[in-house]
Each structure stands twice: as structure tokens, then as C-alpha cells.
Amino acid sequence: MAKPAFQIVETEDLFEYPIGADDRLDSHFFLAWRFHDWLTSDFRLLADLEVRAIGFDLFNLAQTQNPVGTLPTDERLLARLVGVPLDQWRALCERPVGPLYNWKKCLCDDDRVRLYHPKVLQTVQGALGLRDDKLAKREDDRARKRIENLPAQMMRAGASAMMAKDEATLFAFDEFLVEHFPKKMRRPAFLRRALEAFQLRAEGLEWRAATGL
Known part of the structure; x- marks a missing residue:
């Protein structure tokens, strides 16, 4: 055959x-x-x-x-x-x-x-490319929404208007929150302690023990 x-x-x-x-x-x-x-x-x-x-x-x-x-x-x-x-x-x-x-x-x-x-x-x-594109777009949308909401959230937590309007501070604080507390709800009580921790870290100090976060 x-x-x-x-x-x-x-x-x-x-x-x-x-x-x-x-x-x-x-x-x-x-x-x-x-x-x-x-x-x-x-x-x-x-x-x-x-x-x-x-x-x-x-x-x-x-x-x-x-x-x-x-x-x-x-x-x-x-x-x-x-x-x-x-x-x-x-x-x-x-x-x-x-x-x-x-x-x-x-x-x-x-x-x-x-x-x-x-x-x-x-x-x-x-x-795979379509999935990656969709995931990237979704993450971009989430990041944009976080940054838009963050100034008002910071001011409710006691931050000054000047601090809440500073673009570099906003992006740095958002990155700090995403890195260390990705699953935390951004409520005023939490953000007050997170702001303190963020400032302590900027000063090169140990922030976890001081803030309890």
C-alpha cells in the first residue's frame, strides 16, 4: 500500500x-x-x-x-x-x-x-495578545480611577490640600499603597495611618512599628 x-x-x-x-x-x-x-x-x-x-x-x-x-x-x-x-x-x-x-x-x-x-x-x-491587551487596559483604568479618587480620600484622612494636589506625592502614595496594602479599602482611618507610614518612610524611619500597619 x-x-x-x-x-x-x-x-x-x-x-x-x-x-x-x-x-x-x-x-x-x-x-x-x-x-x-x-x-x-x-x-x-x-x-x-x-x-x-x-x-x-x-x-x-x-x-x-x-x-x-x-x-x-x-x-x-x-x-x-x-x-x-x-x-x-x-x-x-x-x-x-x-x-x-x-x-x-x-x-x-x-x-x-x-x-x-x-x-x-x-x-x-x-x-493571548487580546487577553494581555484587555488586562493592561483594565489595570490602566483602575490606576486612573485610584489617582482620581485619591486627593479627596487623602483630605478626608487629614492631609493638607497642598499635599493632596501635589502630583508627585499622589503617584508616590498610590504606589506605596498598591505595593504594601493592595487589598486594603482606602477608608479614612486606614489612610490616616498609611499617610503617617508613608511620611516616616520618606524620612528613612521604620514605619511599620510606629504605625501598626
Whole structure:
């Protein structure tokens, strides 16, 4: 029997998969699907309907794996993932275009050899970037809101208007609070002691024992 085409691509020097085993996409519950790439892909145009369905499942299943976007190389695990008996999986892989079309071996950062697909990797990298952008924006919004609220909070805690309006002091005090008391509510009683501690630290004095914070 002729060796089937379009199976796993073997490479001597394995591609180093750029997403780590510790990278998580906890909110990765949807795909930014490039439908035009899918509709015009060689795989979709050449594979039969059964293989096409299994291949599409693999694209989605890879999003749940570790590292995200990869698949195991063990054919038994692959058959289990797509829910078919091992002999059926092997028969699918023997077709001219099998479900592992364009999946390649890669080396993960934990030294495991797994499979990756360039298009799946592109999707995951986009999701990671989107998540990072959203987290950065959220943190920027939180920081901006903290700084906007801080002058009034400081004055309620007994700070002078001059101190509360000094931009350098505001940013330094906010950084002090975030560094040492990230979970503390900024209520007047707490802020009074925090202001004292902040001033003691600025003077190079031990502030924890003096303020009880």
C-alpha cells in the first residue's frame, strides 16, 4: 500500500513551540475564527467530509490542551480526543488527506514533543495578545480611577490640600499603597495611618512599628 500523503510532517530540528506549558487562557471560550482562511484552505478543499469534521474538531480540541494550541503525538490519545476507536482513527489517517494534515511535531518548553498547526498557533497567539491587551487596559483604568479618587480620600484622612494636589506625592502614595496594602479599602482611618507610614518612610524611619500597619 502506498504511503498516505499529507500526514504529520517530520523535521530533524524540531520547532520550539513559543507558548509555554504554564501559559493559561482561562477565559478562552471562543475562537476568533478566520473563516476565509478555513473556506479556502487546502485541507477543507481536499479532505472528505468525515476527515474535515474530525480535523475541525482537532482545531478546537487543541485550544483545551497544554500547551494551549497543541495535540499529543500518541495516536491512542488522539483517537480518544476525537471519540473514535483506534482502528477507525488509523483508517482516517491512511486516507490521501488525513485529519492531521499540516500538523507538525514541535518541542515544548517542558521538553515534551507534541503536535502544532501553524494556523492554530496563530489563533492562540492572537488570543493571548487580546487577553494581555484587555488586562493592561483594565489595570490602566483602575490606576486612573485610584489617582482620581485619591486627593479627596487623602483630605478626608487629614492631609493638607497642598499635599493632596501635589502630583508627585499622589503617584508616590498610590504606589506605596498598591505595593504594601493592595487589598486594603482606602477608608479614612486606614489612610490616616498609611499617610503617617508613608511620611516616616520618606524620612528613612521604620514605619511599620510606629504605625501598626
